[in-house]
Amino acid sequence: MTKLSAVAAVAALALAGCGSSDSGGSDGGSKPAASKDVCKTAKGDGPKIGLAYDVGGRGDQSFNDSAYVGLKKAVEEFKGSCVEGEASDGEPESAREDRLRNMADSGATAIIGVGFAYSDSVNAVAPDYPKVNFAIVDGFDPDTKPNANVAYLTFAANEGSYLVGVAAAEKTKTGQIGFVGGVHNDLIKGFEAGYVAGAKAVKPDIKVDIAYIQESDLKGFGDPAGGKAAATGEFDKGADIVYHASGASGSGVFDAAVEAGDGKWAIGVDSDQYLTATTAQKAHILTSALKRVDVATYDFIKTVNDGKPATSYTTYDLKNDGVGYATSGGFIDDIKSDIDGYKAKIVSGEIKVPTKP
Numbered sequence: 001m002t003k004l005s006a007v008a009a010v011a012a013l014a015l016a017g018c019g020s021s022d023s024g025g026s027d028g029g030s031k032p033a034a035s036k037d038v039c040k041t042a043k044g045d046g047p048k049i050g051l052a053y054d055v056g057g058r059g060d061q062s063f064n065d066s067a068y069v070g071l072k073k074a075v076e077e078f079k080g081s082c083v084e085g086e087a088s089d090g091e092p093e094s095a096r097e098d099r100l101r102n103m104a105d106s107g108a109t110a111i112i113g114v115g116f117a118y119s120d121s122v123n124a125v126a127p128d129y130p131k132v133n134f135a136i137v138d139g140f141d142p143d144t145k146p147n148a149n150v151a152y153l154t155f156a157a158n159e160g161s162y163l164v165g166v167a168a169a170e171k172t173k174t175g176q177i178g179f180v181g182g183v184h185n186d187l188i189k190g191f192e193a194g195y196v197a198g199a200k201a202v203k204p205d206i207k208v209d210i211a212y213i214q215e216s217d218l219k220g221f222g223d224p225a226g227g228k229a230a231a232t233g234e235f236d237k238g239a240d241i242v243y244h245a246s247g248a249s250g251s252g253v254f255d256a257a258v259e260a261g262d263g264k265w266a267i268g269v270d271s272d273q274y275l276t277a278t279t280a281q282k283a284h285i286l287t288s289a290l291k292r293v294d295v296a297t298y299d300f301i302k303t304v305n306d307g308k309p310a311t312s313y314t315t316y317d318l319k320n321d322g323v324g325y326a327t328s329g330g331f332i333d334d335i336k337s338d339i340d341g342y343k344a345k346i347v348s349g350e351i352k353v354p355t356k357p
Contacts, residue, residue, distance in 0.1 A: 044079030050103030052085035054115030056248030070297030158194030160289040160323035165198025178234030182220040182246030184212040191245035221247035228252030243267035257284035274328035
């Protein structure tokens with residue numbers, strides 16, 4: 001597993017007993033309401049779980065929401081309780097460490113950091129709480145000393161991205177497609193690499209426009225206006241399909257597709273974003289690259305509940321259905337067999353999907 005370089009300036013999270021407030025409805029450009037907060041009502045005597053969200057927080061219709069789905073399922077199934085961490089821009093690394101410590105001090109038996117930015121803070125905090133089990137989604141061990149109570153939940157997001165790249169190449173009418181990344185780091189470049197490789201496998205001469213909202217500032221994952229501007233630029237240059245890997249910024253990419261008009265598409269990421277999109281956006285969401293953060297979150301909590309907590313690395317890929325693609329809306333039903341053909345070749349090892357552009 002290639003270790004990702006740590007990002008120094010990140011938006012940290014504040015400890016909270018509740019999630020994102022509800023906002024908007026199901027129509028127009030408003031963000032759909034976040035799910036009712038299980039952590040306000042769950043009072044079971046099972047495992048107590050701390051969930052610290054990545055930038056964008058719950059309600060991002062993507063990465064964080066997927067983690068919440070896994071948390072909710074586990075808390076209800078195992079009769080547990082939970083506490084969440086909410087996003088707050090501009091906080092230092094020390095604040096993130098304090099947040100994890102506060103969760104542990106509050107009695108959490110397992111704590112999950114959603115996003116690689118928690119790698120350093122978990123590495124610093126975990127040794128002080130040997131009876132607490134930690135996990136990091138997309139995490140890595142930043143030093144050479146193994147942590148006995150930390151699990152790193154990783155995903156072959158490049159593989160799911162490859163499949164939606166195939167879909168984009170088969171559906172484009174202009175021969176030009178786009179990609180919008182939230183932050184130009186190694187993790188998101190893996191999404192880009194898979195997407196471009198899948199598209200070029202279908203059409204070697206296809207043109208792929210690449211844009212990143214931020215070079216290093218993690219605010220790129222919580223900037224819908226920036227996502228809209230980046231995608232609009234690609235639509236204006238001739239792309240008719242744009243795939244985003246930008247967290248909550250993706251809502252702006254969807255809005256850009258709506259404004260670009262008929263025949264313009266966006267591709268979602270992490271969860272099936274068609275299901276949480278506005279009515280206007282749904283008509284323009286071709287598919288989504290699935291990254292089953294919900295499965296990884298649930299699986300980890302289950303190991304804790306079973307008394308055999310996971311440690312070290314676990315990778316979710318096409319072989320174990322940890323990544324994939326969505327078919328909601330029916331827009332790619334006619335090419336599903338083609339996409340599945342490429343999927344089978346990846347699973348068999350015939351196709352090696354790149355992790356870097």
